[in-house]
Amino acid sequence: MGTDPGPRPAGPRPAGWPGVSRRRWRRAATAYLFLAPALLLLGVFTFYPVAFGTALSLFEYDVISPPRFVGLEHFRGLWDDRFLWISLANSTKFLLVVPVLQALSIGLAVAVNVPLRGIRWFRAAYYLPVVTSMVVAGLMWRWLLEQDGVVNYLLRAVGLLDRPIAWLGHPDLALYAVMFVTLWKGLGYYMVIYLAGLQAISPEYEEAATTDGASRWQVFRWVTLPLLRPSILLASTISAIAALKVFEEVYVMTAGGPMFRTYTMFFYIFDKGFQQLDLGYAAALAVVLAVLVMALSTANFLVFRKGGWSYY
């Protein structure tokens, strides 16, 4: 099917192919036999969808009747599609979570990058939200964020809030409440990436700066942070893509509401594709999202690559 680069037949050596010994042929055949199941599955479920997904966006398809070619009609319709713009706006706003998440994770990684007894248990505690299922996390936070929930109680106890707020039901705040849960669940993951980055930095640089009389903040700002740039590139790219494609926390906590204020791109694709079975249109939306994702990762790469020293 499709673009499967797949296994080659392990037949006998074709006549008149000079210079290739029988042994090399057998060796190649064995290699491809080992690779065959993986390549077949990847071909069908990973490579083929890229090609066919683009093709599908040119068709009208609802599973029941056969696909009907409509050309670029879906893409023309996108411009006047109110829900596309709503979901696009929400997904874009969701990107705000990226810098906050990265800054906090870097701070956390610096805090746990110390040779303290039992430090790995603290790291584990910060990592626990990552291994918690989004369904559990979402349900839990839904209860915590209720009008008479714990979050309101704590905020009022410390005097930050006068009246309790139904966070997930508030048109202007729901999206930020969802983003907060993404933040809580992601911290530990990015902390580990940055921790690995920090530990790969040779201590000599920081020591040299300290000897020259730099303060701890100066060392961090002018030595550690620039050396951490490869990790920042990696983590912020992963995080930005995840933010653009946010779905699970929205599905569990707000289902796109209130009044479509948390309706994201991926949620729209899910709705069109799997609730309304308008698969051709959903594929067109998916193509739009794919273009955005690729543009964003390229931009991210360019931003973090340029500047003074390159150490790739």
Next chain:
Amino acid sequence: MRYAGLGALALATTFPLLWLISIALRTTGSVFGYPPQLLPYPASLDNFVSVWQTMPLPRFFLNTIVLAGAAVALNLVLCSMAAYPLARMEFPGRRVVLALLLSTLMLPGHVGLIVNFVTLLRLRLIDTYPGVLLPGAVSVFGILLLRQAFLTVPREMEDAARMDGASEWTIWWRVMLPVISPALGVLALFEFVAVWNSFLWPLIVLKTPDKYPLAVGLLYLSGLFAHNTRAVAAGAVMMTAPIIAVFLFTQRYFMRGLTMGAIR
């Protein structure tokens, strides 16, 4: 002083989970209310017993174990098969295959969601476990992880076996796999956690509630029993406990695997 700061942070990140356990253990009093009751008193396991007996939770557990077990087994076998020639054999097209694998890490995966649904429809695999499992049966992350492990195996081990007339398959199975078992462990761990928590794809593929894994099932139950927060909380605790236990016992491998791949 250091510990106080770190401890306060740990309390902040784990607080929601502790609070979840607290409501699951409580049988009286309201979950919401002012001021909220943070400590479970009186505490009992009644919610756990009743949710286990009255809701199809045992069924969901069994489904999840079957799915996670099958996904782990498939990935270990298929990824280690694919990784072996990529690490230890010279053959035409090796670089192309490697480049193809690396390119998938940059593909936006969500396009696959719609097309794979159509593919499974055509194969009549909607609402079946093979349908849930097949698209994730080989992870590129797994292949690359295991390839890295195969690369570190010393040449002599392989040569000794080859001298004895062993075939490639025997070398792969008898010589190589035992040596790279730590990496296999890391992959198994990641796959297990990922499948245990996976939610979107089973939600799309499975149509019969009886076949739901825990993540989908729990959400389904929370809709049906919206008024019974404590029971749903008990279910959530039961779903999360095994994964947290696995994580705490294996965190060393976990962190190592994350930094090796930093994917997913």
